[in-house]
Amino acid sequence: MTALRTKRELSPAPRRSDSASQPERPKRLPRYTSYPTALQFGPLKADQARRWLDEVPEQAPLSLYFHIPYCDQLCWFCGCYTHISNHYGPVEKYLSVLIEELRQAVARLFSDEVARRKVSHIHFGGGSPTLLKAEDFARLMKVVSETFDILPDAEIAVEVDPRTLSAEKVRTYAEQGVNRVSMGIQDFNPRVQKAINRIQPAALIEECLGWFQDVGISKINFDLIYGLPHQTLDSIRETVMQSISYTPSRIALFGYAHVPWLKKHQRMIPTEALPDQALRQQMFAEASAQLEQCGYRAIGLDHFARPGDPLLEARDRGRLKRNFQGYTNDPAEVLIGFGASAISSLPGGYVQNTTDMKDYQARILAGRSAARRGVGLRPRDLLMRTIISDLMCMFEVNPEARAKQLGVTYDFGREKAGLHRLICAGYMCQDGDVYRITEAGRPYLRAICTLFDEYFPQDSDILHRCIHESEG
Ligand SMILES: C[S@@+](CC[C@H](N)C(=O)[O-])C[C@H]1O[C@@H](n2cnc3c(N)ncnc32)[C@H](O)[C@@H]1O
Ligand code: SF4
Structure with a gap:
């Protein structure tokens, strides 16, 4: 979630007034994908975001994030910002606006006629970026590569919903330089999959892995979740074992954030089938031990990587960082997020685009900034x-x-x-x-x-x- 991508704060601590008025809600701890966390974001002064963008040093390598907030089916556990769309029309329209937002940012960044800005990391998150048709993904990447200087060792990563992938999309990713993918696995157990409304048989995962292998994309992350309904210590052990058998480079083991007061569809999850806090901790402890016994090394809160992984190297050199995607070795100090709800981390502060899809599109098409909230540093x-x-x-x-x-x-x-x-x-x-x-x-x-x-x-x-x- 890689993590949540924008992996936003999934388990926010409620404000004091909230916890006082609704004592039944457990107080939740920030995941610290940013500091101050998204809970501190407030309205921004007009043009504040663009002024912070102007302050980005010319030579600073940039990290770019593109949020694709569409999926074709809603998973009951989902904590991400996404929309369900049964047709491609809205996705296509969104993509055009996203490209327009990119062009506007580029015009701003390059207004002083500096050389093309260097990019060290590009991340496509969601929602499900794999919903984009192959030609549309290529269209977006073409604009990026025409306007930025993508460094030769840049990481270009895509979050993958295996159910929306195809061999053609994977070939396009490889042609466009994608070199890391995070697959949303969650859990292999059929009972758990049914309870979270996400049926994806192992055969589908194997087919996707075959496509990646065919085109030489070898950096594969698996996203797993513990704390889901009907999970037991045995079922988690089996899911972890099966995941290890596919030898992904990294495994993220996220704790399920159950926040039905924020994400209404999570009410579809049978609360009585959720493991309690003690069992969750035991699940994480046992799964971590299992991963470490099988050669993975623990990184930070919830990541595991095989020896030699750049994340481990970054940690050992004191260069590991945390951002909205989780843990990263990306050297860029500046992250620019594009799309509805996307968050940028700029020298002056954090900026989040509006989460209202209509507002997002209207603002960009009117040539205005989509930034609505944020916090200065x-x-x-x-x-x-x-x-x-x-x-x-x-x-x-x-x-x-x-x-x-x-x-x-x-x-x-x-x-x-x-x-x-x-x-x-x-x-x-x-x-x-x-x-x-x-x-x-x-x-x-x-x-x-x-x-x-x-x-x-x-x-x-x-x-x-x-x-x-x-x-x-
Ligand atoms: C944006 S999704 C990944 C891409 C794609 N939409 C998918 O689900 O396969 C990123 C990851 O966030 C994690 N995630 C989503 N909702 C969560 C929740 N409520 N608690 C913990 N992790 C969650 C899942 O592991 C998911 O794979
Ligand atoms: S596919 Fe991913 S983003 Fe879409 S609903 Fe499921 S977990 Fe959420």
Whole structure:
């Protein structure tokens, strides 16, 4: 989800007023795909997004994200921003507007007549980008390659719904330089697949893998989910075993985010069939152990990769990063998102396009920015973002060193008191000025990060947060 792509915050912590008025909803911890998280996004001043775009340094390599918010069938568990369309017309129309948005951004970025901007990473997410016809995918890529300088070692990745793939689409991906795909597998068990309204037999996965092999696309990620209805420790073990048998380069093991108050269709999921928090944690622990026994190495919150994978190398060199797609080794500091709901990460702040499809199309066709919400970055946000990223990626942090490096004066008194409580509980250890999360503390990674989240209510004790609010 790769992760959710835009892998947005799927398990947002409710604002304090929400939790007070609706106590039955469990408080959920941010996944920290950004900091400040999407919960802090608010309305932006007119032209703010375009001014932040103007500040992007000329030589900075860029990462591009294209959101294709269409699927032909709704999975009951889905937490993504998507629309169900039974015909191709709306998708085709959307694509034309998306290309127009790209052209407008390019005109803005190149208004000072700089050389073509370098691109180190391109990601097609959704929804289901595999819904695009082969010729339409090629049309979009043609505009991208004509306007940007795609670096020779750039990663070009596509999120794949196996049910909408074809040999022709895969051939086009290869011709257009796609070199990584993330397949939405979720679970191989037929009972689980039925309960989530996503039937995809193993034979279909094997056919897709054959198509990728034929064209030489060898970097294959599998997305699996634990915490789905009817899953048991045995069924998860079988799904993980079957996944390993196909030798994907990476496996993401996402915890199911059940947020029926935000995603109404999740009410179709039988709540009584959902594993409880203790079982979820056990599922994750056992599946992780199984993956590691079979040669995969754990990365951050929920990723696993085979030895030699660039994500592992990036982690070992301290270059692993977290973004809306999950974990990445992408060197770009600037991410520009295109499409309805897409989020950009710019030097000045985060910007999210409108999630209203009509509004998105009307704005772009009128030559206006589609950005509706966002948040500016203060020096303190940059400090906390770096610290949270260190914890999410490396499981350790030296807060004082980060503050010094970023030139921010900050008294970590409150945070250190919390860290010491975590040390006493055995969830963290200290080595000089470095605080490290222990094996016992790993299930509480997201809770531990809230210590440094200045927007997260600090009204509960950190240990209470770990035990009662962690999502495994
Ligand atoms: C945009 S989807 C991937 C592409 C394609 N639409 C598909 O489903 O195959 C990205 C991934 O997000 C994950 N995902 C979606 N909804 C989720 C939820 N509620 N909780 C956890 N993971 C979820 C799934 O693993 C999915 O493969
Ligand atoms: S195919 Fe993917 S994006 Fe579409 S509904 Fe299913 S999980 Fe959501």
